[in-house]
Amino acid sequence: MPEASATPxxxxxxxxxxxxxxxxxATEPAEPRDSSRLLVVDRRSGKIEHARFREILTFLPEGCAVVHNDTKVIKARLFGRKKSGGKAELLINRPLDAARYSxxxxxxxxxxxxxLFDERLTAEVLSLEPDGSRTVRFFAEGEPLTFEALLPHLERLGHVPLPPYMQRADRAEDATRYQPVFAQKEGAVAAPTASLHFTDALFAKLKRRHDTCAVTLHVGAGTFKPVESDLITDHPMHSEYYEIPEGTRRCLESGREILAVxxxxxRTVEHFVRTGRPFGECDLFLHPHNPPIRVDHLLTNFHLPKSTLIMLVASFLGLEQTMKVYNIAIQERYRFYSYGDAMLIL
Structure with a gap:
């Protein structure tokens, strides 16, 4: 490994x-959704503005297409007990195949x-993986469950998997609030949080002014995994399943400006333009030495320190400007993380 002094x-x-x-x-969401604050950064001029999210359309470049993630958060946290006794808490990360889950x-x-989760739903631990996760199979009345068959049991018994930094149990309203208004395809265990600021009315207004299209990336628990290596390039990036429908592919291949929500x-768009694959596993790590080549503008929240997400922000702004903006956000008392405020990078 290079000496620290020689490493950029x-x-x-x-x-x-x-x-x-x-x-x-932020442990509670802003109400209404679009009342959250919005910090706007113009990369060309360096200008920073402060607004409310409901004003976002006044800042978007004319003619840019807006790409959002239509994944839907499942009730992925289960509480039960071991058959031998003792409590058990399980968080589903993702399906591995038709009958096995990480x-x-x-x-x-x-x-x-x-x-044992109740008289109907059980799980068998198959293996312990090198990263600390387990592989399990779920059963209902002795029959192994596909993901589609498991979903009704999660809806019945599961809990919304709020991030650990909220330090509170989920409540009934989180089932709706920790979910974008345009969520459709079940599979995420963490919300695509930049989407949480849109109301139905604001999203409808956006669609009248801009072309919009969707990708699906099922956000996994790895999104919260901190970077523990000294060099960011030594970090083993997690992977998540994605799909890009044909209409979105045409938009991405058109050459027009793109705003990523x-x-x-x-990550999904940039993985697609690098590989040409419209579905599969996305493990792309964007950072200042691997910047975006297709996405022009980014809407995002404020992220954890030393996370791959703040490093992705730096792939747009550079390290110095990123840390400057974060310090301004702290000074201005913006709310951070999943239920927090938003930043628009132009």
Missing amino acids: PELRTESYDYRLPPELI VLIRGKVKPGTEL GTTVT
Whole structure:
């Protein structure tokens, strides 16, 4: 590994650290959705403006297409018990195939352990993976469950998988609020948070002024995984399943300006233009040494320090400007993370 002094600052994980007053972590959403604040950054002029999200259409470049993520968050957190006794908490990460799932389980749970969630739903732990996740199979009355068959059980027993930094249990209203108004395709275990600011009315107004199209990327638990290596390029990037429909592909291939609603859309679009594959696994890591080549503008929230998401923001703004904007947001008392305020990069 190169000596730290010879390594550019934008490749050092420590460069993306910042101190956030705990009271700026948003544990409750803004109501209504579009009353959240919006920090607008013009990359060409360096100008920074402060607005409300409901004003976003006044800032969007004329003629740009808007790409959003239509994934839908599932109730991926389950509470149960081991057959041998003791409580068990399980978070579904993603399906692996027709009958196996990658999950996170709190505590020590060995392969072969049976988990009971109620008289109908059970799970068998098949293996412990190198990254600490487990592979399991779910059963209902003894029959293995496909993802489609599992969904009604999650709706019945599961909980909204709020991020751990909210430090609270989910409530009934989170089932709606931790979900974009245009969510359609079930599969995410974390919300594409830049989308949470749109109301039905504001999104309808956006569609009247701009062409809009959707991609699907099912956000996994890996989105919260911190970068632990000293060099960001040593970080093993997580992968997530994506699909890009034909209409969206035509838009992306048209050459027109693109606004990505969120980091998930940005990664999906950029993966597609690099590979040409309209579906599959996206494990693209964008950072200042691997900047976007297709997305022109980004709408995003304020992200955790030392995360791949703040590094993605730096792929648009550069390290110095990114940390400057974050410091301004802290000084101006913006609300951070999933239920927090938004930033528009033009």
